[in-house]
Structure formats: C-alpha cells, structure tokens
Amino acid sequence: MKRLVILGGGYGGMRILQRLLPNDLPDDIELVLVDKLPYHCFKTEYYALAAGTESDHDVRVPFPKHDRLSLHFGTVDSIDRDNKLIHMRGEEPLSYDILIIGLGCEDKYHGVPGAEENTYSIQSMEKTRRTYEALNNLPAQSVVSIVGAGLSGVEVASELRESRSDLHIKLFDRGETILPMFPKRLSNYVQNWFVKHEVEVISNSNITKVEKNGLYNHDDFIASDAIIWTAGIQPNKVVRDLDVKKDEKGRVVLTPHHHLPDEENTFVVGDCASLPHAPSAQLAEGQAEQIAMVLKKRWNNEALPEKLPKIKLKGVLGSLGKKHGFGVMGDTAVTGRVARLLKSGVLWMYKHHSGV
Numbered sequence: 001m002k003r004l005v006i007l008g009g010g011y012g013g014m015r016i017l018q019r020l021l022p023n024d025l026p027d028d029i030e031l032v033l034v035d036k037l038p039y040h041c042f043k044t045e046y047y048a049l050a051a052g053t054e055s056d057h058d059v060r061v062p063f064p065k066h067d068r069l070s071l072h073f074g075t076v077d078s079i080d081r082d083n084k085l086i087h088m089r090g091e092e093p094l095s096y097d098i099l100i101i102g103l104g105c106e107d108k109y110h111g112v113p114g115a116e117e118n119t120y121s122i123q124s125m126e127k128t129r130r131t132y133e134a135l136n137n138l139p140a141q142s143v144v145s146i147v148g149a150g151l152s153g154v155e156v157a158s159e160l161r162e163s164r165s166d167l168h169i170k171l172f173d174r175g176e177t178i179l180p181m182f183p184k185r186l187s188n189y190v191q192n193w194f195v196k197h198e199v200e201v202i203s204n205s206n207i208t209k210v211e212k213n214g215l216y217n218h219d220d221f222i223a224s225d226a227i228i229w230t231a232g233i234q235p236n237k238v239v240r241d242l243d244v245k246k247d248e249k250g251r252v253v254l255t256p257h258h259h260l261p262d263e264e265n266t267f268v269v270g271d272c273a274s275l276p277h278a279p280s281a282q283l284a285e286g287q288a289e290q291i292a293m294v295l296k297k298r299w300n301n302e303a304l305p306e307k308l309p310k311i312k313l314k315g316v317l318g319s320l321g322k323k324h325g326f327g328v329m330g331d332t333a334v335t336g337r338v339a340r341l342l343k344s345g346v347l348w349m350y351k352h353h354s355g356v
Contacts, residue, residue, distance in 0.1 A: 001030050003095060004295075005086065007076055007238075008102035009035035009063055010043065012269035012284035012291075014354060016100060019292035021066050026299050034072045034086070034094065037125060039063060040354065043104075044281050045347065046122040047152060050131040050228070051159035053322065060125070061354050076103065076238050081263065098265045100291065101252075103236035105271035105279065107229055114210035115147075119229035122152060134226050140166040145215055145224040147207050148231030149173035151318050154190060156228055161197050162321035169198075170224070172205040172217060174231075181278075182316075182333075186326045189335045193320050207231070233279070235272040247274040256307050257294050258287060267291050277313060286311035317343040 006013045013033060025031055039060040048054035063071055075089040079101070085093040107123050109115040120131040135144065144160065146153050149171050157171045171178075171194070178194075178201060179187045194201050202217065209216040214223040234240065235250050244260055245253040251274040253261070258273065260266045269291055270284035277283050290308050297304055317327035317339055325339030334342065 001028055002097040003030045003032060004098040004100070005032045005034060005094065005096040006100045006102060007034050007079075007086065008104055008270070009033055009037075009040050010102055010104050010270060010284065011281040012102040012288040013100070014040050014063075015285045015288035016102075016269070016292050017064060017069065018354075019289060020295070021064065021068060024292075024296055025068050029098075029299075030070070031068055032070045032072055032094070032096075033063065034074065034076060034088075035063070036073065036075050038071070038073055041125045042347070042350070046125070046128040047155040048159050048319075050120075050122050050128050050135060050156060051163040052132055052136045053159050053163050056129065061351060078238060078241060081242070081266070098267075098295070100267045100269055101239060101272060102269040102284070102288075103238055103272060105233040105235055106237065108232035108234040109229070110232060112207055112210060115207070115229060118210045118212050119147065119227045121229055122156065123233065131228060135160065135164070135228075138164075138167065138225055141168065142166075142225035143168045143170065143223060144226045144228065145170045145172065145222065146228045146230060147172045147205075147210075147215070148229065149175075149178040149201065150230065151179070151316070153228075153230035154178060155319055156230060157199050158193065158197070158320040158324075161199055168200075170200045170202060170222070172202045172207060172215075172231075174205055176203055178203075179318075182326070182328060186328070186333050186335065189326055190318075190320065193324060197321075233271065239268070239272040249274075251275075257304060258291050258308075259294075267294075275311070277311070280313070280316070282313050283311060286313070317346065319343055 039062050042059045045059040049059050077089050078087045084096050087093050107121050120134055121127040144167050146157050157169055177187050205217050207215055208219055214221055252268045252272055253274045255261055258267050269287050271279040315329035319325045324336055325343050326335045327339050
C-alpha cells in the first residue's frame, strides 16, 4: 500500500478529496487527511464570524466520511522530505509516499513592532473565534481599528458596522483609494458606502507601531480598543521552513504539474503555491482539480500533457453587510443587492455540495 497524505482540509484539500472519492482512488492507495480541526471551514466567511453576524456552525461542514479516507487530527510541526515523514506535535511522525501540502497562510506583519502581539486576526478559525469574542464584548462607543483595506479589511469593516452600529470603526489603507485592484467605479461605490455608514477610511496610512491600547499611523498615536490586522499574508510556517525554491512572496515554486521540481510526488496547493493569480479559494479549487487529474493519469499510466490549461477564475465578489456587495464577474462589474445575492448563492452552492 502507498499512502497519500493531504495536509490541510481547506478549499484545495477538500476539492482533491471530492475528485478522488469514491471511485477514482486505486486499491493500493491509502488516503489520509490531516487537519487541526474536525471539520472544513469556510475561510472566505471568517469576516462574518468575527463580526458576529454568522454563527460558528454557519461557517463549517464536517469532513466527508468514506471507507477509503482516514482523518488524522493534529498540528503539523515540520516536514522531513528526506525520510518522507510529517512531524506532528505531541505524537509520532506520519509517513507518506505521496504528499499534498495545503496548509494555507498566516498573517504577515511586515516587521511592524507590536503588530503580532497586539492585534486580532481572521486567518484561522481559532483566531477568528478570539476576534469575535473580543469585538462583541467591547463596550458601546469603543474604537475598532482595522489595518489593511483589501477585500478582507473591507468585508470585516462593513460586517462589523452592521453588527455594531455603536462602534467607531477606522479602516487604514496604504493607498490613495481602497480596492485599487477593482474598477474605479467599484472602488468609489465601496468608498461611498463607508461614508454613508460612518466607517472612517484613513488613506495613505503607514502603521509604524502597535500597542495594546492603540497604534501609530505615521508616528501619530490613535487610541483603539481593538485592532484587527488584515494587511497581508504569508505561507504557513511549516512551508516557510521548507528548503525549497520560493518566489519573492515566499510561495513554493512548482512545475507546470504543481509538484516540486525535485520531487514529483510532493504537490503544493492553494495559498502556499506560486501561481500567476492572487491566492483565493477559487484558485485553490482550480489547482486542486488539476492535481487530481495528474494523479489519476499517473495511476492509469496515461501520458501527461506538457502544460496544463490556465486556471480560469470566474470573478471576485465582496460583501458590504448582508444587503449590499460588489465584484467583478468575467468582465462585468456588479454592485448592490445583485452582487450580494450572487455571493450568497455561491456560498449556498458550496455549502450544499461539499461532500463526497
């Protein structure tokens, strides 16, 4: 028997399970999924869990159950490529023959003093729960500062406004305008929503230091009762510690078939992989589809194409509370209730089709 181990039950890991089970796994392959938590979490909805507008139960589903699948719950500390071992915290190492690394990302603090120690996060389920508790225990009229006005920061700010109309919310953006990756009219739409709903957007910001009771923007102190960090991500530490070739953002450089250049049985999927698009759930799923295809062709002794087709992304959708949204679908910009309904529909479809 050969053991195929998937590290991480995120969007990429789940899609690979869906494509290999129940009928496309050879009899001589043992399939093991390793994750810290006993369920798959919708990371794209963590902003709503943090704000208190969705419950913990709303943003997760159980992992699939199947006779060919073993679930191993624990924390990965390191990967020993030479001996093909996964070192787990507080337990014996786990061996593998084929490895798929999908451990996701963590916050990147850009060397800002005090940022890691004094801010809240929405990068993991555990950290998001702590953020939810902190935000919803704040007294009335508290100040919440959100550092980073990308998609995550915008969604946290808008959802928190809907959850807590009493809070003073400040959104710090490094650029001239928020969401510069979107068409100008979408950026303006979101900016106007924030003006209307009294979320203060602070442009051209530069956070130089974070303390327990506030932060420094261009060395000017701004008192804050809670600070949320959404100002950048980096690969999981286990991947950062791997002695493999990486790009300028620390993501693992792969062959066109998504495996390490020197190890054809070690794949990387999702946020830790160096791909021509920004990390997203949609990208992880598209890449996972291709990894599953590569494995099945190998197992069937079929030739692999030299290059795989480009992963096509359908678009990006963001929410502004429960009634409004924004995004781009193909070449079409969408705003308002239509965008929010589209986002809700995508989530509903995913939630009800995430089994095997």
